[in-house]
Amino acid sequence: MNVMDPRVTSAILYLDGVHVSFDGFHAINNLSLALEPGEMRAIIGPNGAGKTTMMDIITGKTKPDEGVVLFDGSTDLTRLDETRIAELGIGRKFQKPTVFESQTIEDNLLLALNVDHSVKGTLFWRGSKDESERIDRVLETIRLKDVRRKMAGSLSHGQKQWLEIGMLLAQDPKLLLVDEPVAGMTDVETHQTAELLKEINKEKTVMVVEHDMTFVRELGVKVTCLHEGTVLAEGSIDDVSSNERVIEVYLGR
């Protein structure tokens, strides 16, 4: 399928019947899920449920053995590589915050900006007013303006999470996949992160994986619970958290 094909679904992200196994271990099993444009979705589930693996599939890091993964209703993501998928407008924050530690915070954001990414373009790049304003705005949003010239490696775990969210903002994707954004954050920071994601969601589609139920509750969005690589329950936070199976495999522990 290419971009010219008519949309087969209104969903911005559409997974159907996806399977992945690693050496015979079925990490993802008949997974089906759809995100509507502009939606924010929280994904919960026990350790090893396949949440991160699902993001790996969407971003092209892992190729599914079977199944359909469509972006914008028509682009088959299983046939594209990470770079191409990022160019299409899917951004990702990793479970373990991954920033460029030996470079400054502003350089991390500069590298994330969605500008010309060709070899020639970066070699002969000259900063523009527009770019530095965008970086300033992001720095403001993630509250790291005062330390912009510090090395990213010197940040605390929580600040690195924020920097990585900032890199997502600079990347300006249509769909954001955010894996465990509040791990290592204080309650105040967790609250601020929830506010920030809600703010981002005004313009963009967001998928958040998180174990922190207070945080998920605060987001106040539709929740999907994964278990053993498949959807166990889906609905409002109250529906999902009162689901017997969910309590059994996840919340009850």
Added chain:
Amino acid sequence: MQHILTRSLDRAATTFILVVAGLGILISLSNILLPAGSFFQVPTYLVALFGKYVCYAILALSIDLIWGYCGILSLGHGAFFALGGYAMGMYLMRQIGSRGVYGNPILPDFMVFLNYPKLPWYWHGFDMFWFAALMVLLVPGLLAFCFGWLAFRSRVTGVYLSIITQAMTYALLLAFFRNDFGFGGNNGLTDFKDILGFNVQADGTRVALFLLSCFSLILAFLICRAVVTSKLGKLLIAIRDAESRTRFLGYRVESYKLFVFTLSACMAGVAGALYVPQVGIINPSEFAPGNSIEAVIWVAVGGRGTLTGAALGAVVVNYAKTYFTSGPLAPYWLFMLGALFILVTLLLPKGIVGTFNAWWEPWKAQRISDADESAAREDGIEPKPNPAE
């Protein structure tokens, strides 16, 4: 152009260029102007030796560009150096003309000796300097491009990449050893007479070659600086530190690696081409895997990811090599080199220049932030005085 220069030339870079240029000119002048045998006169054999070091320094820069900044540890860069050297050697062979032992106006001596009926097709054109000079860049560049295209596209990294670069230089070593490969086999190319009409043995030519090497070192350094201080340079470091992250930001990592790897191979080729007329011979031993490893050690000793350190490391280690291998300690040189590498890895993991920077930079950063503050005060954004005071 202007902004690339200002960006590339920080204080350390300017100092480096001035030192290379200064030493180059001083050594040349002392050789030419002072009477032979006087205390301050640098004898011609030393000028040629220094010229050799400078070529090694260019090779070290080329390795640092890919290893220090992009994390590509090539253990086969000696191959690109040697290929550049062979291209120059072929030109020098063709310049001998009928002055060879067998007096054949077209065929080099070894071809007459091995009963070659005519000049192999790939030797055509090497009688012209411009063509040879082009090949000095093109042959290593093209090999690096093809090799890199295959390796980087298949995402071969780390130790695996290092091993296949070793295999590459080893394969070339075996090929160049063969008499029927057409490059003089075991003996390689030697007995050169002229370069651009000047006698390669003459003092003046040697000084000129040395100066040209210094100039090339400065040029190579400037190119490396321009690359590493660009946004592409920041991206190379990002690839070195977190390669897959850059892919998820939408960068095509293999294109970037291919670009620096090819650029680096061309630089290594130029280093080899300058080396050959100064040492008077090129033979297959230049492809020996050990040579490439040695070159990586120079960079580690000087400090990877610093450029100046790479050049310094090449000169320091090779000076030590010359010193020790010409004395009674000669048989132990390889052990000493190994020990040096282990010591540097354990005690000075950042190398000479890296360690110096680690000690110097916090101090410099302090000065910069002080300067920032005073600049901010001049802009009138001084914090409001506390009314309680």
